[in-house]
Amino acid sequence: MDIPKPPNGLDSPETANVANATTPEPPLPVWMQRACLVIYVLFCLEVGLLLALVPWTQVWTRNTYSLPFDWLRTLAQSGFARGTVTGVGLIDIWLGIWEAVQYRDERRTPAPAVPQDPNRTTVN
Secondary structure (H helix, E strand, O other): OOOOOOOOOOOOHHHHHHHHHOOOOOOOOHHHHHHHHHHHHHHHHHHHHHHHHHHHOHHHHOOOOOOOOHHHHHHHOOHHHHHHHHHHHHHHHHHHHHHHHOOOOOOOOOOOOOOOOOOOOOOO
């Protein structure tokens, strides 16, 4: 049994031509790219440090949310859970540093100059 395709669906030639004809958007201004990078790196470092250090403090062991549940307290105080959370924090720190090191500005390229035809005469 064949299922009919809707007109102007994703598989239609009209949609394919429109998708091929669109031009990519120009990159953000350089100052905005750099500001986003700084915010992202600071966020990764802060969250990473929090995740790496908190499992080994009293905040983690004397948690009021896990006190009523013995199984949750036991799980949270296990070395496996602490190590896993610390590992996620270290990965987060690594991601922030990696993004800072690998950053490259995406500059806007000027529009190419249109070559003038020497045989063409202009009418003023």
